[in-house]
Amino acid sequence: MRVHAKRAGALLGGLVFPTWSMADWTMNMSPGVTGTSNDIFSLHMTILWICVVIGVVVFGVMFWSIFAHRKSQGHKPANFHENTLVEILWTIIPFVILVVMAIPATATLVDMYDTTEAEVDVKITGYQWKWQYEYVDQDFGYFSNLATPRDQIENRQDKGENYLLEVDNPLIIPVGKKVRFLLTANDVIHSWWVPAFGVKKDAIPGFINETWVRVDEPGVYRGQCTELCGKDHGFMPVVVEAVPEEEFNVWLAEQKAAAQKERELTQKDWTMDELMARGEKAYQTACAACHQPDGSGAPPAFPALKGSPIATGDVTAHIDIVVNGKAGTAMQAFGNQLSEVDLAAVITYERNAWGNNTGDMVTPKEILDYKNQQ
Amino acid sequence: MSAVADTHAQEHHHGPAKGISRWLLTTNHKDIGTMYLVFSFAMFLLGGTMAMVIRAELFQPGLQIVQPEFFNQMTTMHGLIMVFGAVMPAFVGLANWMLPLMIGAPDMALPRMNNWSFWLLPCAFLILVSTLFMEGGAPNFGWTFYAPLSTTYGPPSTTFFIFAVHIMGISSIMGAINVIATILNLRAPGMTLMKMPLFVWTWLITAFLLIAVMPVLAGVVTMMLMDINFGTSFFDASGGGDPVLFQHVFWFFGHPEVYIMILPAFGAVSHIIPAFSRKPLFGYASMVYAVGAIALLSFVVWAHHMFTVGIPIAGQLFFMYATMLIAVPTGVKVFNWVATMFRGSLTFEAPMLFAVAFVILFTIGGFSGLMLAIAPADFQYHDTYFVVAHFHYVLVPGAIFGIFASAYFWLPKWTGHMYDETLAKTHFWLSFVGMNLAFFPMHFLGLAGMPRRIPDYALQFADFNMISSIGAFMFGVTQLLFLLIVIKCVRGGKEAAAKPWDGAEGLEWTVPSPAPYHTFATPPEVK
Ligand code: HEM
Ligand SMILES: [Cu+2]
Numbered sequence: 089m090r091v092h093a094k095r096a097g098a099l100l101g102g103l104v105f106p107t108w109s110m111a112d113w114t115m116n117m118s119p120g121v122t123g124t125s126n127d128i129f130s131l132h133m134t135i136l137w138i139c140v141v142i143g144v145v146v147f148g149v150m151f152w153s154i155f156a157h158r159k160s161q162g163h164k165p166a167n168f169h170e171n172t173l174v175e176i177l178w179t180i181i182p183f184v185i186l187v188v189m190a191i192p193a194t195a196t197l198v199d200m201y202d203t204t205e206a207e208v209d210v211k212i213t214g215y216q217w218k219w220q221y222e223y224v225d226q227d228f229g230y231f232s233n234l235a236t237p238r239d240q241i242e243n244r245q246d247k248g249e250n251y252l253l254e255v256d257n258p259l260i261i262p263v264g265k266k267v268r269f270l271l272t273a274n275d276v277i278h279s280w281w282v283p284a285f286g287v288k289k290d291a292i293p294g295f296i297n298e299t300w301v302r303v304d305e306p307g308v309y310r311g312q313c314t315e316l317c318g319k320d321h322g323f324m325p326v327v328v329e330a331v332p333e334e335e336f337n338v339w340l341a342e343q344k345a346a347a348q349k350e351r352e353l354t355q356k357d358w359t360m361d362e363l364m365a366r367g368e369k370a371y372q373t374a375c376a377a378c379h380q381p382d383g384s385g386a387p388p389a390f391p392a393l394k395g396s397p398i399a400t401g402d403v404t405a406h407i408d409i410v411v412n413g414k415a416g417t418a419m420q421a422f423g424n425q426l427s428e429v430d431l432a433a434v435i436t437y438e439r440n441a442w443g444n445n446t447g448d449m450v451t452p453k454e455i456l457d458y459k460n461q462q
Numbered sequence: 463m464s465a466v467a468d469t470h471a472q473e474h475h476h477g478p479a480k481g482i483s484r485w486l487l488t489t490n491h492k493d494i495g496t497m498y499l500v501f502s503f504a505m506f507l508l509g510g511t512m513a514m515v516i517r518a519e520l521f522q523p524g525l526q527i528v529q530p531e532f533f534n535q536m537t538t539m540h541g542l543i544m545v546f547g548a549v550m551p552a553f554v555g556l557a558n559w560m561l562p563l564m565i566g567a568p569d570m571a572l573p574r575m576n577n578w579s580f581w582l583l584p585c586a587f588l589i590l591v592s593t594l595f596m597e598g599g600a601p602n603f604g605w606t607f608y609a610p611l612s613t614t615y616g617p618p619s620t621t622f623f624i625f626a627v628h629i630m631g632i633s634s635i636m637g638a639i640n641v642i643a644t645i646l647n648l649r650a651p652g653m654t655l656m657k658m659p660l661f662v663w664t665w666l667i668t669a670f671l672l673i674a675v676m677p678v679l680a681g682v683v684t685m686m687l688m689d690i691n692f693g694t695s696f697f698d699a700s701g702g703g704d705p706v707l708f709q710h711v712f713w714f715f716g717h718p719e720v721y722i723m724i725l726p727a728f729g730a731v732s733h734i735i736p737a738f739s740r741k742p743l744f745g746y747a748s749m750v751y752a753v754g755a756i757a758l759l760s761f762v763v764w765a766h767h768m769f770t771v772g773i774p775i776a777g778q779l780f781f782m783y784a785t786m787l788i789a790v791p792t793g794v795k796v797f798n799w800v801a802t803m804f805r806g807s808l809t810f811e812a813p814m815l816f817a818v819a820f821v822i823l824f825t826i827g828g829f830s831g832l833m834l835a836i837a838p839a840d841f842q843y844h845d846t847y848f849v850v851a852h853f854h855y856v857l858v859p860g861a862i863f864g865i866f867a868s869a870y871f872w873l874p875k876w877t878g879h880m881y882d883e884t885l886a887k888t889h890f891w892l893s894f895v896g897m898n899l900a901f902f903p904m905h906f907l908g909l910a911g912m913p914r915r916i917p918d919y920a921l922q923f924a925d926f927n928m929i930s931s932i933g934a935f936m937f938g939v940t941q942l943l944f945l946l947i948v949i950k951c952v953r954g955g956k957e958a959a960a961k962p963w964d965g966a967e968g969l970e971w972t973v974p975s976p977a978p979y980h981t982f983a984t985p986p987e988v989k
Contacts, residue, residue, distance in 0.1 A: 113925060114910040117842060125842075132839045139829035142793075146800055147822060153803040154818070158810075159740070165807040169742040178797045179790060186786045189836065194779060196838040201775045216615075241918060243524040251523065252920045276611040277705060279770060279845060283911045288841045290771045292706060293610065294699025297772035314845040314913040316604045318611060319530045322916030386531065388598045389617060415700075418615055 118284065121305050125286030127196040135189060142182075200286075203298045206268030208261065214271070214278030214291035214313070216418060217320035217377060220425070221259045224270070228344050231425065232257045233373050234323045238381070241323075253310040256373070258327035262336035263306050271297040275420060279315035282328055290315055303330040318418070320377050354428045354452040360436070363449060367437025370430040375438075378418060383442040389418060394442040403448055406435055407458050423459065428452040477979040486581075489573035490979065491558045494580050496876075498555030499869075501583060503945070505547030506862075508591070510938050512540040517900075517934040520927050525918055533917035534602035535594065541605025545723065546630050547587055549857070552865045553726040554579075554637045557665050560872065561641065563970035563977060564659045566650030566986045571643035579636035586629035593619035604915060606716070609697035609708040613689040620690060624683045631676045638672035641665055650969070652988035656747065659968050663750050664729030667757045671718045671725075674761070679715040682708065706771055713764035721760045723857060724824075725753060727864025728795060731817045733968065734871050735799050738814035739806030740965035745798040752791035752798075759788045769840045778837055785835035789828065796825050811963075812886035816867035819859055819894055827855030830905065845915075848908025854901045858937075859894075866893075866944070871966075873951055874958030878976030881951040889947060892940040899933025 119129040157163045209224040215231075222229030235254040239245035248254070261267045271280055273291040281288040282301075289299040303309075311326040331339070372381060378390040383399075385392035393399045398406050410431060413421035422431065432452040439446045478484045478493065488494060515536050519527045528536070558576065562569055570576050593600040598617035601607065612620060645666045649658070658666075685708075688694040695701025697708045728749075736743045743749065765773055765781040773781075799821050810818070830852040834840050843849060866889075873881050903926035908914075912923045919927065961971035969988075973981045 113906075114922065115906040117909040124838075128838050128842055131836055132833070132842070135833050135836055135839065139832060143825070143829065146796060146825065149804060150800045150818075150821070153800070153806065154808065157739075157804065157806050157808050159807040160809070163805075163807050165739065165741040166805040167741065168805075169744050169746070169802075170748075174801075175745055175748050175794070179794055182790050182793045183787075186789065190783060190786060193782065193836045193838055197775065197778060197782070200838060200841070201778075241525055243526065247523060247921060250920070252918060276615050277608060281913070283842065286842060288770050288844060292699075292771065294703075294705065295772065311911070312913050312916075316534070316608070316611065316915045318602075318615060319534065321534075322530065322913075322918050 120284040120286050121303060121307070121309070122285050122287075122301055124196070124200055124301070125284060127192075127199070128286045131193055131196060134192070138185060138189065200299070203268050203300045205266060206300055207265040208267045209270060210259065210261070210267060211270045211272070212259075212280055212291060214273035214275075214280070214317065214324075215420065215425070216275050216318050217313075217324040219259075219278075219280070219313075219324065219326060220274075221257075223340070226340060226344065228340070228347055230257050230343075231373075232259065232327070234320075234325060236323075250310065252323065253312070253325045253327065255325055255327045258308070258329045260329050260331060260336060260339055261301075261303065262333040263303050263330045264333065266300055266302045268298060268300045271299070275418070276317045277315050278313050278317045278324070280311075280326055281314045282309050282311035282326055284309045284311075285328075288314060303328075306330050306332060323377075350427055350429065354456055356452075358429075358432070358449075358451055360440075360449050363433045363436040363451075364440060366429065367433035367435070368441070370426060370434040371437050371441075374422065374426060374430075375434065383438070383444075393438050394444065399438045399444050400446055403435075403439075403450060404458075406439065407431075407450065407455065410435055411455070411459065428455040428459070431455045487577070489569070489577050491562050491570045491573070491576065492876075492977065492979065494570075494576050495555045495558030495560075497580050498551050498558060498583075501580075502548050502552035502555055502865075505543050505551070505587065507941065507945075509540050509543035509548055510941060512536045512543070513934060514938050516540060517931040519917055520919070521931040522928065523919055523921055523924050528917070530917045531599060531602060534604075534915070535600040537915055538601045538604050538607075539590075539594070542590065542601070543587070544857075545605060545719070546627075547583075549723045549861045549865070550634065551583060553665075553668070553723075553861075554634075556661075556726065556730065556865070556868050556872075557637075557641055559876065560970060561644055561662060561665060562648070563875075563973065563981060564662055564968055565645065565648060565653060566969050566982045566988065567644060567648035568980065568982050568985075570640050571647055572640045575636050576640055579633045579640065582629050582633040582636075586626045586633065589622050589629070590626040593622050596622070606712060607686075608712075609686060609689070609705055610699075613686050613697055616690065621687065624687045627683045628680055631680045634672050635676050638669035638676075641669040642673075645669075650982070650985040650988050656750070657988060659729075660732035660743065660746070660749055661726065661729035664725040664732075664753055667753050668722050668725045671722050671757055671760070675715040675718045675722075678711060679719075682711040682715065685711075706768075709768050709771060710764070713767045714761075716767065717764045718757075718760045720853070720856070721756060723861045724864075725757070727820065727861050727868075728753060730864050730868040730871070731799065731820050733966070734813045734817040734867050735802050735821075737871070737963050737966040738809050738811060738817070739803050740808075741802060741806040742967075743798070744801035744804075745794075748794055749798055752794045755791040756788060759784060759791070763788060766835060766837075766840070769837045770844050782835060782837040786832065789832045789835070792828050792831075796821060796828070807965075811870070811883060812881070812890055813867045813871035813963075815887065815890045815894075816863045816870065819890070820863045820867060823855055823859030823863070823898075827852055827857075827860060830855060843908060845913055846908035847904040847912045847914055850914050851901050851904035851908060854904070858897050858901065863893075866890075869944075869948070871963070872970070873948070874962040875970060875973075875975050875977055877952050877955075878958055879951050879955035880958050880962060881947050881955065885943065885947045885950075889940060889943045892943070893937055896933050896935075896937030896940055900930050900937055901933070903927075903930045903933075 117132050119126050211222040211224050213220040219232045232255045235256045236252050240247045271289050271291040273293045278291040285301045287299055287301050289297050309328045313324045379385050379393050383394035411423035413419050429452045432450045432455045435450045439448045596619040601623045603612040685696040689696050695703035697703045697705050763785045766785040834843055907923055907926050958975040960974050
């Protein structure tokens with residue numbers, strides 16, 4: 089029945105509107121892939137059916153009156169206006185139903201709060217507008233940004249299958265292990281949600297929240313930020329890839345090696361062209377959301393960089409604001425978010441792109457020195 | 463001084479003053495009630511226009527009409543204007559018009575303050591709406607304005623928003639004091655508390671809620687003001703503050719606030735259903751106790767809006783149980799309305815249509831409320847379109863249909879004419895269909911995983927969003943019909959009898975239609 093409705097919908101949609109053919113007609117929560125999400129799903133279905141039954145009874149009586157007790161049907165009004173027994177009954181019965189409902193709800197909640205005995209710890213930090221994943225104990229982490237191209241969002245290009253639900257670097261976790269998430273945020277409140285896990289928790293500056301998941305099926309699971317966090321709140325998806333444990337270990341080792349290599353790059357001698365090329369890439373992922381791809385900004389909240397006093401003036405001041413941010417504004421401290429190489433590249437880029445032609449080149453070593461001085 | 467005394471004397475003997483000063487200086491509860499209602503409808507159209515912008519952007523995936531910055535300003539202003547500009551003033555307008563007529567009082571107890579509390583409102587909203595034209599735009603952090611998004615990261619106009627909220631708060635508190643003073647002091651001889659009409663009861667309780675929580679709202683925005691302009695760190699973690707504190711304080715105001723927006727409608731519907739069922743209200747006493755219970759419970763459930771912020775499990779359980787409990791008195795009210803209709807002699811004029819739709823659709827909103835109360839399930843529902851569906855079901859067919867039902871019910875008393883029943887029924891059916899088309903699919907969207915407050919969405923949400931937008935446009939356009947109906951009714955139409963509805967009860971129907979400028983100069987006797 090559902091399948092037929094879906095097909096008919098897709099067919100109709102395909103004819104009427106091109107985007108519709110991509111869409112589906114999911115109407116209910118999905119049970120998800122974890123114990124928690126299944127427990128939640130069954131609570132959801134139970135309370136839904138309770139509501140449906142109460143609704144059928146109450147609306148049934150009401151529709152019966154609407155149908156049979158109309159003046160136009162010649163119905164004469166009765167004159168009763170209270171009945172203690174009935175009134176007590178319809179106070180007590182709902183109360184009892186609620187008590188019955190509260191029992192499994194309490195059990196599920198207790199289970200959801202049990203973050204003990206985790207085997208892997210991941211620290212998740214919300215930023216405007218991206219997620220940072222750090223493998224606690226492994227001394228390794230990275231950022232996860234929206235990967236959907238701007239052209240798709242602005243309708244210049246067809247939208248891909250995972251439109252707005254795709255990232256450059258997904259969070260990778262091993263299947264079959266209890267993974268604990270430690271959530272916090274760097275600027276405003278965000279909320280990390282993966283529906284298939286039944287996990288949603290706010291990431292709040294100054295707090296560390298805990299939650300956990302154990303995924304048994306390998307796969308890619310998608311979600312979104314669910315707490316309004318500013319302009320690009322709709323554009324910071326969550327993507328989690330659950331992989332078999334061996335694969336996870338291999339991946340982790342590779343990533344750590346790559347990170348090490350990246351650090352070594354700091355010592356390399358960079359040319360202007362190399363820095364500009366790398367800087368443009370870093371700029372587009374880290375800076376363009378606010379300062380715009382062409383450096384024009386969105387004043388007053390997000391100042392333009394094109395021709396700005398900082399990007400064309402004193403180099404140290406420029407390094408300072410990028411590394412340390414500016415308190416009280418949306419300008420974050422990128423010192424710990426980007427590598428020395430990326431910092432150098434992005435600053436070089438900002439000083440030479442869009443007609444800022446200062447000719448200044450900032451090298452990774454200079455950034456390292458600057459950071460060490462602090 | 464003598465001039466004041468003069469105009470006063472003149473008013474008493476000759477009815478309203480002429481020209482604009484009638485409205486600027488009036489202390490007459492009917493004039494003030496009318497101004498509140500007109501103001502509220504204007505705000506309803508303005509807030510509605512913003513909703514149309516939101517739904518137009520969400521018609522299809524991708525960014526088409528507005529940019530995310532402006533989208534966020536629209537959702538924020540829509541919420542603020544509807545809550546503080548449309549729903550609350552409409553109920554104060556109904557209170558002004560009807561409370562004195564229902565309790566047999568000549569006017570509100572504090573008529574000059576009454577004038578003040580109205581005229582503060584246009585000032586507040588002028589300030590609020592003007593932020594749209596300021597550098598950096600209007601508030602863009604949602605009607606719940608969570609810190610630090612609204613403090614450290616808020617636009618420069620936030621300070622104006624805070625000022626506007628302060629003014630609205632003062633207006634509401636003054637209005638509430640007036641309602642309480644009127645009800646407690648000016649009832650006709652013989653009208654004991656348990657003989658008061660239910661609209662009077664629900665407003666009395668609402669007024670106490672307002673006095674209890676508006677200062678809390680004022681407090682929280684003042685803390686924001688300090689954080690933004692005077693270097694404090696109430697909500698700034700990097701200065702030792704606590705962003706979660708904001709939410710506790712806000713929702714301590716916010717949850718009672720949602721009942722402030724529904725209790726007066728409960729009252730009005732409790733008049734309308736008996737009138738068109740030609741049968742007394744079932745369970746008057748339990749209705750009163752249920753409203754009292756809801757009001758008390760509403761102070762201890764606030765953290766159900768915060769199940770995902772990480773409160774300790776004991777708190778989580780407490781707020782879950784308390785919230786589930788609130789469904790019991792709410793259920794009692796619904797059962798009583800249905801029992802009132804049962805074995806009545808029903809007719810379905812516009813007020814009754816809106817009232818019956820109120821009961822059905824508000825109950826659906828109550829059901830989703832009950833689902834949201836189950837804390838573990840709320841982890842999935844929270845901040846998705848499921849919540850948006852829930853609160854629109856309790857607020858649109860709840861509060862707003864309650865207001866429409868009241869307006870049609872009492873329009874003959876206000877204007878002396880019957881409204882055009884055919885047009886009114888058309889208004890009802892188009893609103894009913896539009897509203898359900900707009901908001902029912904939002905349940906599905908939320909369950910399928912669409913977060914709220916996003917300007918663009920993944921492709922699997924496309925079809926229900928399109929349906930929802932179509933319903934919203936239909937609902938929006940239909941409201942212009944209401945304007946037409948009211949204008950037509952003010953200007954003419956069939957003369958209304960003192961009691962145009964044969965089943966209606968209450969003192970308001972003992973005075974002629976239209977109600978004279980001054981009524982109950984000598985109090986009636988209630989047996
Ligand atoms: C049976 C009674 C009700 C229950 C159990 C209930 C429960 C809830 C819960 C648990 C939430 C939080 C959902 C979340 O954010 O995850 C919520 C949200 C909300 N409810 Fe209700 N509710 C009830 C009736 C009402 C009524 C009568 C109104 C207003 C007339 C109302 C207005 C709202 C609003 C405005 C929100 C959303 C606020 C926001 O986040 O913007 N609710 N309700
Ligand atoms: Cu609430």
